[in-house]
Amino acid sequence: MKKLKIVFMGTPDFAVGILDTIYKNNYEIVGIITAPDKPAGRGQKVSTSAVKDYALANNLRLLQPTNLKNEDFLAELKSLNANLQVVVAFRMLPEAVWKMPQLGTFNLHASLLPEYRGAAPINWAIINGETKTGVTTFFIDDKIDTGAIILKKETPIDDKETVGQLHDRLMNLGSEAVLDTLSLIENEKATTTIQTESNDLKTAYKLNKENCKIDWTKPGKEIYNQIRGLNPYPAAWTFFVDGENEWNVKLYEVEFHKSNHSNTAGKIVFTKKELHIYTVDGFLNIKSLQFPGKKKMEAQQLLNGITFSEEIKAK
Structure with missing residues (x-):
């Protein structure tokens, strides 16, 4: 069995749910990477990420790099001596980061990949009227959400369910998927499946003011x-x-x-x-x-x- 030393990367509430599960299952977390603080709202009050708040509350080592390719950051990341990195709702990583740990870097994505790669998979599954979705863990490569799949977990979508409700269910399902993935990796039983490519794949585009506006000519x-x-x-x-x-x-x-x-x-x-x-x-x-x-x-x-x-x- 491999002794895991984990660096966790994430930013929003969804990531906190996964991080909390890893922490409470007594895995060694040697560092947390999250977004820098930034002004938000009308008053431009400085806002911290949900992951940062969790890290500080639990006395976990915290890094907030503005540039993931910065040599000082890379040196500090390497000094943590992690052998595995877990990424949930963060940002695209440079090769120097995702290739660093011996056991690799895996991501949890809130869709059944290869469908709904991108920034807002939970929203688009409901917007497009899907009847099922799920979560996927995969080893990160040099593109967005295209890496080799470790495992998937599926769940139905109720026709009255909101994205807020589905978000919370997928956070719980994602926690299970990450624990199962960690177990496979530490027991050296993780196998992977290459994602299939097709021109018909649905994309989870970033949400903006334009695609959130209602078109009353639609059904x-x-x-x-x-x-x-x-x-x-x-x-x-x-x-x-x-x-x-x-x-x-x-x-x-x-x-x-x-x-x-x-x-x-x-x-x-x-x-x-x-x-x-x-x-x-x-x-x-x-x-x-x-x-x-x-x-x-x-x-x-x-x-x-x-x-x-x-x-x-x-x-």
Whole structure:
């Protein structure tokens, strides 16, 4: 059996769940690599990563390099004498880093590779209406998410599940996958499978303002999937337009009802209790949303505090 000395690399909450599992299973963690602190929000207050907070709370050795090719960083990383590196939700590593440990560097990715390589695999699985997803561990190579697969774990996606809910389930499933991978490596039983390549593979593109905006000409089920695939973060959005007033509105909990109607897609119909937005093949019942400068609220709460005209629409 190989005695593992691990360097862990990661940044967000998802990575913390995996790190916590490794730590609580008594593996030796000789160092943590995470993103540098950076200003965030309107006040530009300095923000630290979730992984940094965990490392400090547990007195783990912490490095925050701005340049992964910097010679001083590489020397410090080498001095940790790790024989394995584990990467979860970090960034692309230079060859000098991923080739450093004797036993290699493996990554946990939140999809069933080779599908959904890229930055936002959990979101895109839901946005695209997938009925299953999972996690994959693989040894890193010189491209993004293309390395030899060690193992996969699969799970179904419920048709009402949000990305927030799936994120937490995959974090738990990922913890199991990483523990199983560590066991295989320390017992010298890890075998790998080369990823298949195809022009039909789906990509987990980085999320941006453009691909989070709702297109009301799409079928209602596609819009519904987009909204739940971006709930709670970063949230699907649209404009509410009422005469000369225009608001950038984020949509969260919604229900889709398929129906025949004569309304234009994007038309908003409301009562004192409900807010509906019509699609080409039905309507969305909006349960919660957020107006600019306001907190997320229930639709009924919004309707109690604002008056719209009958001409209001989403676009």
